[in-house]
Amino acid sequence: MLAASYANHRNRILMLRKFAKAELNRLLAHLRSLGFTVLGPKLEDEAIVYGQVDSLADLPRGYSDSQQPGKYRVSQAEHQFYFEFNLGPHSWKQFLFPPRVSLSTAQLDATGWTFETPHQPAPKLAFLGVRACELAAIAVQDRVFLHGPYVDPIYQARREAVLIIAVNCTVAAATCFCTSMLTGPKCQAGFDLALTELDDCFVAEVGSQRGAEILEAITTESATPPEIEQAKVREQGAVEQIQKSMDTTNIRNVLLDNLEHPHWDTVAERCLSCTNCTMVCPTCFCSSVSEVADLSGEHVQRIRQWDSCFNLDFSYTASGTVRNDRRSRFRQWLTHKLASWHDQFDSSGCVGCGRCITWCPVGIDLTEEVAALREPPISNRRLPVIEPPPTICHLPRSPVDPHAAISAEETQ
Amino acid sequence: MSHKPRLAVFKFASCDGCQLQLLSCEDELLSLAESVEIVHFIEASSHVEAGPYDIALVEGSITTAHDRQRIQVVREQSQTLVTIGACATAGGIQALKNWGDRADYVRSVYAQPEYIQTLATSTAIADHVRVDFELRGCPINRFQLLEVLQALVAGRKPRTPTHSVCLDCKRRGTVCIAIARDAACLGPITQAGCGAICPDFQRGCYGCFGPSAQPNCDSLADWYVQDRTTHVQLVPLLRNFNADAEAFKATGDRIDPHSEPGTV
Numbered sequence A: 001m002l003a004a005s006y007a008n009h010r011n012r013i014l015m016l017r018k019f020a021k022a023e024l025n026r027l028l029a030h031l032r033s034l035g036f037t038v039l040g041p042k043l044e045d046e047a048i049v050y051g052q053v054d055s056l057a058d059l060p061r062g063y064s065d066s067q068q069p070g071k072y073r074v075s076q077a078e079h080q081f082y083f084e085f086n087l088g089p090h091s092w093k094q095f096l097f098p099p100r101v102s103l104s105t106a107q108l109d110a111t112g113w114t115f116e117t118p119h120q121p122a123p124k125l126a127f128l129g130v131r132a133c134e135l136a137a138i139a140v141q142d143r144v145f146l147h148g149p150y151v152d153p154i155y156q157a158r159r160e161a162v163l164i165i166a167v168n169c170t171v172a173a174a175t176c177f178c179t180s181m182l183t184g185p186k187c188q189a190g191f192d193l194a195l196t197e198l199d200d201c202f203v204a205e206v207g208s209q210r211g212a213e214i215l216e217a218i219t220t221e222s223a224t225p226p227e228i229e230q231a232k233v234r235e236q237g238a239v240e241q242i243q244k245s246m247d248t249t250n251i252r253n254v255l256l257d258n259l260e261h262p263h264w265d266t267v268a269e270r271c272l273s274c275t276n277c278t279m280v281c282p283t284c285f286c287s288s289v290s291e292v293a294d295l296s297g298e299h300v301q302r303i304r305q306w307d308s309c310f311n312l313d314f315s316y317t318a319s320g321t322v323r324n325d326r327r328s329r330f331r332q333w334l335t336h337k338l339a340s341w342h343d344q345f346d347s348s349g350c351v352g353c354g355r356c357i358t359w360c361p362v363g364i365d366l367t368e369e370v371a372a373l374r375e376p377p378i379s380n381r382r383l384p385v386i387e388p389p390p391t392i393c394h395l396p397r398s399p400v401d402p403h404a405a406i407s408a409e410e411t412q
Numbered sequence B: 001m002s003h004k005p006r007l008a009v010f011k012f013a014s015c016d017g018c019q020l021q022l023l024s025c026e027d028e029l030l031s032l033a034e035s036v037e038i039v040h041f042i043e044a045s046s047h048v049e050a051g052p053y054d055i056a057l058v059e060g061s062i063t064t065a066h067d068r069q070r071i072q073v074v075r076e077q078s079q080t081l082v083t084i085g086a087c088a089t090a091g092g093i094q095a096l097k098n099w100g101d102r103a104d105y106v107r108s109v110y111a112q113p114e115y116i117q118t119l120a121t122s123t124a125i126a127d128h129v130r131v132d133f134e135l136r137g138c139p140i141n142r143f144q145l146l147e148v149l150q151a152l153v154a155g156r157k158p159r160t161p162t163h164s165v166c167l168d169c170k171r172r173g174t175v176c177i178a179i180a181r182d183a184a185c186l187g188p189i190t191q192a193g194c195g196a197i198c199p200d201f202q203r204g205c206y207g208c209f210g211p212s213a214q215p216n217c218d219s220l221a222d223w224y225v226q227d228r229t230t231h232v233q234l235v236p237l238l239r240n241f242n243a244d245a246e247a248f249k250a251t252g253d254r255i256d257p258h259s260e261p262g263t264v
Helices: A002-009 A023-033 A132-145 A153-161 A209-215 A225-241 A251-256 A263-270 A276-280 A326-345 A366-374 A402-411 B017-023 B026-035 B065-077 B085-090 B093-099 B102-109 B142-154 B165-172 B217-227 B231-238 B246-255
Strands: A016-020 A037-044 A047-052 A063-068 A071-076 A100-109 A112-116 A125-130 A163-167 A193-197 A201-206 A287-293 A299-306 B006-011 B037-040 B053-059 B078-084 B133-135
Touching: A002 A209, A016 A023, A016 A225, A023 A037, A023 A209, A047 A071, A125 A132, A132 A153, A132 A163, A132 A326, A163 A209, A193 A209, A193 A225, A201 A209, A201 A225, A251 A326, A251 A366, A263 A326, A263 A366, A276 B165, A299 B165, A326 A366, B006 B017, B017 B053, B017 B078, B017 B085, B017 B142, B026 B142, B053 B065, B053 B085, B065 B078, B078 B085, B078 B142, B085 B093, B085 B133, B133 B142, B217 B231, B217 B246, B231 B246
Parallel strands: A037 A125, A125 A163, A163 A193, B006 B037, B006 B053, B053 B078, B078 B133
Antiparallel strands: A016 A201, A037 A047, A063 A071, A100 A112, A100 A299, A193 A201, A287 A299
């Protein structure tokens, strides 16, 4: 009935259901019975990462995190919520765009070379706990891998198979700035279900036919007006906690007009070019492809791996390395992410998740770098024009030539 | 090469761990033997043939006057000279003597120091002869060694990445221990090759594979000293298996107020 109702009314009514927290266990069991592997937040190695979640007991209940440039801590808190934390080092990118895949193989035998493209069926994955900025990041990668002239078949198969249960943030980390990038913290689109966690229940917004269908497997009721109000208050809590911001006004031109800004040198002095920002970024999509043969040279695999514009080898061409210092590599990353991404994909490459800030080993904060790049370069800064002070002396000008007077003194 | 390339392995001041990696290529040894002829490998066989050699793998650093001459002979006899391991590429752990008093060390360690003839320093092979390729690591990664040999036989450039350990941590999904645990991890300035093993066991990177390409050691060291550790702890971390690697040495010396690197 819920599914039929969604099909009939999805454009007209907002479907808000509520269910008891224990029902989430039944929902997970139902997803498993449909053949899904559920992936969600788990506490591992002192961080909240994404891994297989079979029941509520696997979730980091009662934990919260604190983040700042170059620092991440997770600890037990004074609450019993399942989703009262922000993003950890992992993003969903690893499941849709895996770090290492075999693209093709080649075998040599007596008859010659045989080329094969391994056809691995995409795993049927359900993502639990996807935040608004991560939905935006998936949408960005959709544009990169699906909506251009070259569709990536590996991404496409995985993306089509995935089911998304989003969760609205109710807290914000000190590194979050989704409100600047207009991506959150409220989940707007791109989910099958979006949950808001209240004290004793989840309020669920249905975002797709499939979302409505899976919700039918568990006991739900219409959310009451006070519950809807409480959900709004909790969601507003995240908005109010966001301290960081990035001024995106005309950002494309500001960056591209300042390619020789001296601040690039300043940030290059700090930047390690270690690739961490690009690896944790949920939209960075660079990879390198290499052919790997065994000793005989008769068995070859074409391997695609995550790579980074921060690597010296990444811009190596027949004529040498294009970006041969940290300054040019940091500039490439930031200007691509925030400026030329607009030209290439008609959106920003940044969703404001703040991972690159937290997971930079030396705490480089791109929002501060952008602010610094907006400042006029000190060396070229035009000094303000100082008007001569108004004349306040009304005495008649001296009739005596001062030079003549000095000469007269000298001659004495 | 029309014939099977003749491969020789030479040892200088070292622990033998890197040449052992060649023997550890158990599954690949037979196919390796089809690609190259191993004619001088004392650790594996007492049958040794005289040069010249097509490929020489050189392990160890130069610490004696005798070795300083011997490496010249190896160079003359070898078409392609590949140094393997931290000793051969950066002087190894024994390069710590470069910061100390050689005579004092010899007196403390040996009952009859007059029998000991060593140089004041431990230095990389490339400080003495032209080296065609350096394979890093303490010890080297045997898969990288196979890659280098395969590349040399095929006449192409070996594919050994020069990026940081961090990239490998991220590819395998390891949570960054520098960020989540305040570990003084050298991963961001260290070349990959080990497979990012230590951080996965919650230990900071020791820098076994030496500096990564264009490393910013000063920035990382300044951040660590201001945030989580002291010069006293960080200097020995930089002066480790790759103590004499230029980038690690420069930063270690800069932040060590007592640093007096020895002179040759």
